[in-house]
Amino acid sequence: MASYQQLDDWLVANRPDYHRLLQPPATHSELAAAATVYCCTLPEEFAELYRWHNGQQSGDFTELLLNLTFMTLRESMATHTMFTDMAPSEGWPSEHWQPAWLPFLDNGGGDHLCYVVRDGHGFTRGQVIWFDHEGGEPHEVVHESLLDFRRDLYDRMLNDRLEIPG
Template identity: 25%
Template sequence: MQQYWLRWENWMKQHAPRLLNILHPGVTFEAVESLEKLIGTAMPDSFKAFYAIHNGQQKARAGLVDADQLLSVEDIITQWHHWKDLLDAGTFNYHDEPVLSTPDTGIRHDWWNPLWIPFTSDGFGNHLCIDLDPAPEGKHGQIVTLWHDDSHRAIVAASFEEWLQDYLSALDKGEYIFVKKWGIVHKDTFLNYND
């Protein structure tokens, strides 16, 4: 995982050196253990190795993942509790029936599943999640989208490592730029109109 962080940090050095200052040091074993105890299963090895180098980013206006924050493990736990509280309160039920999502093949029809672990956040309830409870056609550890107000759930990558490879390759190809107000954003997004 070191090579992925080196690539990401090198991109930041060239395009947005100040972003290096918002990276947390590596996560503690105890923090990862707390997350795994909470969700009742192990996180993927690639996730743990990646977070051992940097535990996501500080809460900042600038996001590292297409304007979204790369959550620390502590923030992942906070977001997980937020979604679990909504689930336990019956928010995802209507007339005693579950509200279903419209997922890609390989994702369960839940609105939210306690084994969808959010690792990015746009601050408005939308995330990329590591799916540790895929549908039979899916793959354990696949990366899926989670929208608070949209039923579609999409598979973004087959694994955390594949997602990293794809995102860093897009950075290297110039598909993303730095915009002071938002952080790293896709060059074609509306967010880059106003720096």
């Protein structure tokens, strides 16, 4: 299994500049604020991700992997609120955005990897899905859990498959 410590160790050894961008772990009060904004009890798996690091430095677009940056809780909450507020006013169909989807990785263009906190719209609690803000393509399951995401990330690290420019 890939632990968060293994991810940290690899980043320190192989991408120290990126590792320095990572923020300290989220505090209890930051996680509580997120639970309030998301209107749910944060699943342990999601809270654990943010207890590892509270995203990367805001405003820096250095990718963690695949042209995706690691959002801070503040960025995630702002994005979640924006999409949740926009969905009805823009007339989005319910399958396009659900408040049960918590964004945590961002491509800078409005697309995200999201963690699913409640079953619905073809997705199961705990899955990681790709959210395409344009809605032209159906959202897809990328990983069955954040543990699977973490394992895949570590495998990509070890096998030089992060697919970042440079």
